[in-house]
Amino acid sequence: LEWIEDADEAIFHAFSVAVLVTLGLGIAGGALLSVAFLQRVDAISRTAEAIIAGDLASRIPVRGTGDDLDRLSNTLNHMLGRIADLMEGLRQVSNDIAHDLRTPLARLRQRLERVRATAASVDDYAVAVDAALAETDTLLETFAALLRIAQIEGGARPPVRDPVELHAIVETVVEAFTPSAEEDGKVLVSPRLDPAVVAGDRELLTQMLVNLVENAIRHTPAGTRIEVDLTAGSGVVRLTIADDGPGVPAEERGRIFRRFYRLERSRTTDGSGLGLSLVKAIADRHEATVSVSDNRPGLRVSLDFNLHDGASAQPAGGGHPVTAQHSR
Ligand SMILES: Nc1ncnc2c1ncn2[C@@H]1O[C@H](COP(=O)(O)OP(=O)(O)OP(=O)(O)O)[C@@H](O)[C@H]1O
Ligand SMILES: [Mg+2]
Known part of the structure; x- marks a missing residue:
């Protein structure tokens, strides 16, 4: 009976120690992992805050281990790069627009000023008004073209397929x-x-x-x-x-x-x-x-x-592309 009791005690002891060590290791490991994880989440939110504060060039640090967080960071950095490119494009476009629309407007103004100073008859005025109208039409066309480009680029309408x-x-x-x-x-x-x-x-x-x-x-x-x-x-x-x-x-x-x-x-x-x-x-x-x-x-x-899905590049029945001759 004594032997059995000793064996029981030894088993109980061994289990207690094993459970305690496992628990200790688990808690320590979990704490370490979550600290590392939180640090990286912190890095992401710090980057986001920097960008909100105006530093558009800020990027999330990547550790190069290729783990999930690294992949997420890479994707987010990629997205930020794309947004920065778009912003730069937008800035350039607005600059170009301002620059290129100023010239015809300035020309129009000059023309009107000159007419005002020199026109002697109603006919002179009529000619000047016609010229000014033609120039405003050109300007309106330019605006229409700009809007059309913006509409197509912005994908205001879903693409027709x-x-x-x-x-x-x-x-x-x-x-x-x-x-x-x-x-x-x-x-x-x-x-x-x-x-x-x-x-x-x-x-x-x-x-x-x-x-x-x-x-x-x-x-x-x-x-x-x-x-x-x-x-x-x-x-x-x-x-x-x-x-x-x-x-x-x-x-x-x-x-x-x-x-x-x-x-x-x-x-x-x-x-x-x-x-x-x-x-x-x-x-x-x-x-x-x-x-x-x-x-x-x-x-x-x-x-x-x-090529459109399901469409054939080749004319029906023939393996060779059709060559249409237009002798105009
Ligand atoms: N086939 C071509 N041969 C030589 N230069 C060309 C040719 N196509 C375009 N270009 C040059 O590229 C420029 C830009 O062309 P784009 O079509 O954007 O403007 P545009 O023809 O001047 O004006 P629009 O807005 O009426 O089309 C032209 O001004 C011209 O200098
Ligand atoms: Mg053209």
Whole structure:
């Protein structure tokens, strides 16, 4: 009986010690973990407070261990970077707008002042009022274009994802602009036109192509050949507008999509420098990538779209892309 009692006691003792040690380790470990966790949560909230206080460049420290908190911090930092970029873009845009709308307004004012000082007859006034009206119309158009870009970029309306036959748009636009191109002594053709269906907004896509074709007509000398091509293959649709005009120097190619940006030599032509900003906004909305390159000589603008789900890039029954010849 004594032996059994000794054994019982020993077992009880061993269990007590084991439970105590486990409890102690558990509590200590838990405390350590929660202190480390709270410290990192503190770091996140400190960063948030710094940003609220105005330090937009502040970022959450990342330990590099790749744990859950690190991943969260990385994602939050990424988000903060994106917001900072957008803010910077916004600041630049408002600067550009203020800057570029001042000039025509100042010109208008000068004109009116001059008329007031020099006009001798009612006819003089009539001419001046007509000129002023024309200038205000241009200004209003500029505002309308700005608002339209903002609307498309801001996604005020949910994006339209209708199946759109891009080849039909190219055909319509090329047909519509051929007479004015010819009038200017330019050739507008679309040598290759694969059938391609993308998801998007027909009206916006048409506007985008119109802007690009208009540019190729407006910013090139007589005798220029303008080619609009549509190629479809392996899930990607590429729309290319290429001319053999003067092109855009490599260092300026990144800037032409900015609002109001125009090359020095284009300052005397009509336009406000918003056409390509609209093109970029529409392309972004359609998840299409725009690239500008040298057409040797001339400018080549390419837009890569994803093929609309379930649509076929290839014409039915044939493995080869259709080549439509427009001999205009
Ligand atoms: N095909 C081209 N060849 C040469 N330069 C071009 C071409 N397309 C655009 N550019 C240059 O890029 C600039 C920006 O083009 P964008 O379409 O944004 O403005 P814009 O045509 O001047 O005015 P608008 O607002 O009426 O379109 C043009 O002013 C021109 O200098
Ligand atoms: Mg333009």
